[in-house]
Amino acid sequence: MKNKYDVLIIGGGPAGALAGKTAAEKGLSALIVEKRPAIGAPVRCAEGIGREALLEFIDADPRWISAEMHGAGIIAPDGFFMKLESDMAGSKVGYVLDRKFFDRELVWKAAEAGADVAVKSRAAAPIMENGVLKGAKIEYCGTVTDVRADVVIAADGVESKFSKWCGIDTTVPVREIMSSVQYVMADIDIDQHSTIFYLGNDVAPEGYLWIFPKGHRTANVGIGISGKKSGEGHRAKDYLDKFVKKTFPNGKTIEYIPGGVSVCRPLDCTVADNLLITGDAARVVDPLTGGGIYNAMYTGKLAAEVAADCISKSDTSKKALMIYDKTWRASKMGKAIERNYNIKEYLIKQPDEKLNEIIHSVSKMNLKEFSTLSLIKEIIKVNPKLMLELGALAASIR
Numbered sequence: 001m002k003n004k005y006d007v008l009i010i011g012g013g014p015a016g017a018l019a020g021k022t023a024a025e026k027g028l029s030a031l032i033v034e035k036r037p038a039i040g041a042p043v044r045c046a047e048g049i050g051r052e053a054l055l056e057f058i059d060a061d062p063r064w065i066s067a068e069m070h071g072a073g074i075i076a077p078d079g080f081f082m083k084l085e086s087d088m089a090g091s092k093v094g095y096v097l098d099r100k101f102f103d104r105e106l107v108w109k110a111a112e113a114g115a116d117v118a119v120k121s122r123a124a125a126p127i128m129e130n131g132v133l134k135g136a137k138i139e140y141c142g143t144v145t146d147v148r149a150d151v152v153i154a155a156d157g158v159e160s161k162f163s164k165w166c167g168i169d170t171t172v173p174v175r176e177i178m179s180s181v182q183y184v185m186a187d188i189d190i191d192q193h194s195t196i197f198y199l200g201n202d203v204a205p206e207g208y209l210w211i212f213p214k215g216h217r218t219a220n221v222g223i224g225i226s227g228k229k230s231g232e233g234h235r236a237k238d239y240l241d242k243f244v245k246k247t248f249p250n251g252k253t254i255e256y257i258p259g260g261v262s263v264c265r266p267l268d269c270t271v272a273d274n275l276l277i278t279g280d281a282a283r284v285v286d287p288l289t290g291g292g293i294y295n296a297m298y299t300g301k302l303a304a305e306v307a308a309d310c311i312s313k314s315d316t317s318k319k320a321l322m323i324y325d326k327t328w329r330a331s332k333m334g335k336a337i338e339r340n341y342n343i344k345e346y347l348i349k350q351p352d353e354k355l356n357e358i359i360h361s362v363s364k365m366n367l368k369e370f371s372t373l374s375l376i377k378e379i380i381k382v383n384p385k386l387m388l389e390l391g392a393l394a395a396s397i398r
């Protein structure tokens with residue numbers, strides 16, 4: 001670890017890895033610091049990603065793909081099963097990764113491109129001079145080193161503190177934190193090529209329960225519920241245990257993974273002087289699905305591209321870096337986040353009867369491709385009653 005880099009990246013998840021790789025490829029000196037002793041572990045993720053989304057960044061490799069998905073299913077609160085075959089499951093078709101190895105591969109690619117990597121190295125505080133960010137104090141096994149950088153990229157995930165230390169309001173309202181628990185389960189009866197989502201206020205209030213296969217008779221079985229619905233005796237784990245007892249009574253839990261996902265709108269602004277905020281730290285998770293791997297990689301890469309451009313022009317002020325914020329908001333990802341936030345806000349207010357009505361209605365549609373956009377468009381076309389209720393959503397997806 002040197003004392004000065006062009007770019008200092010805090011966090012070795014997908015956002016940090018893509019930032020490090022891109023910065024190095026652009027000829028910048030870059031350091032990724034990761035507070036955990038090992039990249040990729042422990043995993044806090046259901047590990048699902050769409051095929052096209054993945055291929056935008058990296059070729060699929062069996063070393064870190066647990067299973068390939070050919071379809072998806074949605075189970076309504078009344079038990080009705082809506083099957084989405086591969087030709088219409090669209091972005092839901094893809095892979096269940098093995099993130100222990102996937103995250104390592106991404107960081108390895110950053111290192112291969114020339115980035116330095118330091119594990120068990122925590123950004124403990126920003127270095128501020130006259131109110132302007134100049135780097136970070138990095139703590140490694142009890143010693144603290146000042147690392148200066150022209151640009152710091154905060155990629156420190158959902159529990160991000162770095163941006164807050166720099167004076168940015170990163171608060172997420174409790175109701176917009178999905179409280180999640182996931183078990184890796186073995187010896188269970190599943191369709192190993194299909195993801196399944198369960199909806200309903202008895203199963204997962206203001207959230208959903210998922211089964212993401214990891215191979216033969218093995219899956220990530222998890223749940224996310226609204227933080228405001230969680231309480232003594234009815235926490236995410238209680239709902240998951242109830243489901244598992246009923247559905248997989250003989251299954252074996254071989255891993256327990258607690259976690260939180262922010263399903264709020266992104267931060268109001270994701271830049272400051274010499275600072276770019278990416279991935280979960282920027283709150284760019286899809287608020288409807290809780291998926292954030294793609295969004296992390298996308299923003300990580302974009303942040304490094306913008307950093308490289310601004311460093312080459314010797315201007316890393318907030319004004320110069322703003323192009324990062326504007327670009328991701330105008331991107332397909334940025335628009336999807338805004339649209340899906342509105343859809344999520346609509347759906348969480350619906351009683352089970354309405355969710356049943358929507359899912360039954362959708363199952364009769366001739367969807368060429370299943371995506372939230374096509375779904376809402378079709379609902380509006382087919383069901384005049386729902387159209388009125390979905391009026392605001394309709395406006396938001398045009």
Ligand SMILES: Cc1cc2nc3c(=O)[nH]c(=O)nc-3n(C[C@H](O)[C@H](O)[C@H](O)COP(=O)(O)OP(=O)(O)OC[C@H]3O[C@@H](n4cnc5c(N)ncnc54)[C@H](O)[C@@H]3O)c2cc1C
Nearest residue numbers: 011013014015035046047048123157259279280292293296
């Ligand atoms: C239960 C659950 C299920 C999920 N399922 C899916 C899914 O199926 N598909 C999907 O796309 N997304 C899913 N997600 C979301 C996905 O995991 C995240 O969106 C993604 O990991 C974000 O990547 P990131 O690089 O921004 O952050 P992270 O992957 O969280 O990486 C941030 C890194 O920063 C490190 N760090 C934090 N603070 C510091 C510090 N001060 N100094 C140094 N290092 C630091 C952390 O240790 C961590 O390694 C799920 C999340 C949860 C909780």
